[in-house]
Amino acid sequence: MTARVMATRRDDPNTKLAPTAIRANGVTMIGHSVGQACGLLLTMDGAVADFLQRSKSELRGLSYTDITHPDDRRTNVSRIRLLAVGDTPLRLRKRYLLPQGGHVWATVQVSKLHTGLDRGLLVGTIFSLDFRDRQAPPEALWAAAKRQLRLITERNAVLGPDLFSDGAWLVLLGLYLAEAEGRGLDIGDDHASGGVSAVSKTKWLRALRACGLVELIGDREDQPQLTQCGIDRIERLLTGTVTTDLG
């Protein structure tokens, strides 16, 4: 069972918060936190508090923005603001500030509960990012994705675009970069996606959804995001290029 499937099951509000970290697909699931729609933290698993190096009582009443790295805060807030009740969980990669200084990287899946009295509450499922598995930090992977896009653009300019067809890869790279940079994929912007037209992008998004690499937030065609499987596979490929570059 993948971490994402486990996370989806655990997003069920009827499921009790789990104290145990679960490891799968190279990421470690730490646990859950629950907060108000405005971001105030109400409760969390003990493992989450441990991960953030604080006690539960220290965390309760803080906003998630208080413990988010300043460079990630704006993106985090703007993406959560777009999340609607009952949407597919939104995935964020972010840094949590530690009380003694420094930070930890995490992937957080955030959803808004859609049933009962808890409707509208934010539930975060937190996964630690283990760079021993990934071999490259997010900044290096982001830079590697940018290099890939630049290489394709330069190749098309030098050799002519007629010879190549990269729709699927360009859409995947575009989504990866959009998520890393905290913005949505602009379906209509051909330039940002290496010249892939809006029609082609829409077709490839559908194909990539069928392959399980992309999903839609809230079934909205204009809100695609990579699945956990999609992220894992792209990062495996990008990690290879980072290692090659360094070696």
Add this chain to the structure above:
Amino acid sequence: MSDPDRATELRKLTEPLTRACELAERHEDFVLAAKLSDCIEWIQAARYDGAGHGDPSR
């Protein structure tokens, strides 16, 4: 090639591909549909836009 000739040629080339693309979508073979769609777009844009083809400077 005159514009009407070019339009006819374009239609001859793309119509079977368009039908194949629609068939692929009906069969939910979205990868094939995307590839065919790219092919149709490429024919329309690169081959029959009046600028010729195979010119790397374009």
